[in-house]
Amino acid sequence: MTTHLDGNALAGPLRELFAVDITTATAQCSGCGRGGTVATLHVYASAPGLVARCPGCEDVVLRVVRTPDSAWLDLRGTVSLRIPLAE
Amino acid sequence: MAIVSRGFRGRARDEDVALPPGQYLTEDFPVLSAGPTPRVPTDRWEFTVTTEVGVKHTWQWQDLLELPHEKPKVDLHCVTKWSKLGTSWQGVSLDVLLEDVETAADYALVHSYGGYTTNLPLEDLLDGQAWIVHRYDGEDLTPEHGGPARLLVPHLYLWKSAKWVRGIKLLLEDEPGFWETIGYHEYGDPWREQRYQGD
Numbered sequence: 001m002t003t004h005l006d007g008n009a010l011a012g013p014l015r016e017l018f019a020v021d022i023t024t025a026t027a028q029c030s031g032c033g034r035g036g037t038v039a040t041l042h043v044y045a046s047a048p049g050l051v052a053r054c055p056g057c058e059d060v061v062l063r064v065v066r067t068p069d070s071a072w073l074d075l076r077g078t079v080s081l082r083i084p085l086a087e
Numbered sequence: 088m089a090i091v092s093r094g095f096r097g098r099a100r101d102e103d104v105a106l107p108p109g110q111y112l113t114e115d116f117p118v119l120s121a122g123p124t125p126r127v128p129t130d131r132w133e134f135t136v137t138t139e140v141g142v143k144h145t146w147q148w149q150d151l152l153e154l155p156h157e158k159p160k161v162d163l164h165c166v167t168k169w170s171k172l173g174t175s176w177q178g179v180s181l182d183v184l185l186e187d188v189e190t191a192a193d194y195a196l197v198h199s200y201g202g203y204t205t206n207l208p209l210e211d212l213l214d215g216q217a218w219i220v221h222r223y224d225g226e227d228l229t230p231e232h233g234g235p236a237r238l239l240v241p242h243l244y245l246w247k248s249a250k251w252v253r254g255i256k257l258l259l260e261d262e263p264g265f266w267e268t269i270g271y272h273e274y275g276d277p278w279r280e281q282r283y284q285g286d
């Protein structure tokens with residue numbers, strides 16, 4: 001059976017790239033327009049990279065691949081990423 | 088070509104087996120997946136080859152079953168570093184499927200049910216190097232391993248052997264697929280350890 005994790009599985013790999021905790025950011029899916037926190041995405045981790053899919057339409061919202069010397073981030077499935085910051 | 092009997096391989100220990108660089112041997116068959124597992128009933132299954140000028144060649148499930156079959160026994164090398172040796176498959180050679188397809192294309196983009204894609208040179212699908220397989224180890228291929236049918240192109244890393252295969256587009260120019268657009272190597276030869284772009 002294929003099972004997915006929730007978006008909190010992205011916290012570690014993305015902490016390396018962002019100055020903030022990205023799992024609390026709101027991602028809008030470019031497939032169906034659904035907005036939700038990154039923590040609510042369905043993350044498929046048994047793969048050559050991390051694939052985060054929309055819980056509404058299962059389209060890919062975000063992908064991360066870690067190679068020995070780079071991180072590759074694909075946000076094509078994301079209309080916007082709203083990141084809460086302190087005022 | 089050296090002849091090694093199956094018995095010898097069966098007794099061989101890890102250190103006696105020639106594996107591509109950076110790989111380790113596994114006996115089980117790990118399931119990798121980048122999304123939900125598609126469930127495609129065979130009565131709705133289709134496989135379509137589309138040429139660079141848009142000509143489509145389509146096979147239904149029964150058409151596939153009626154084509155001449157082969158039983159490749161091959162080693163698998165996954166880019167996540169496991170290798171599995173001597174796996175037994177049953178299916179139709181791409182030489183058979185592409186026999187009557189007229190094309191000047193040099194590249195192929197493989198499509199799957201569920202949206203996965205992967206690219207490779209067309210010549211890597213020919214000359215007995217690739218199959219559409221629907222049986223593994225004497226059983227129908229399970230959805231977890233790509234059933235009802237998957238591509239098998241064992242001389243490249245396993246991400247090229249697209250599960251739930253639905254069709255192949257023949258192209259004049261190379262078009263990167265799902266993993267090839269995000270850091271993975273465009274060709275993926277395990278013996279040259281072509282895991283990532285630039286390897």
Ligand SMILES: [Zn+2]
Nearest residue numbers: 029032054057
């Ligand atoms: Zn969506």
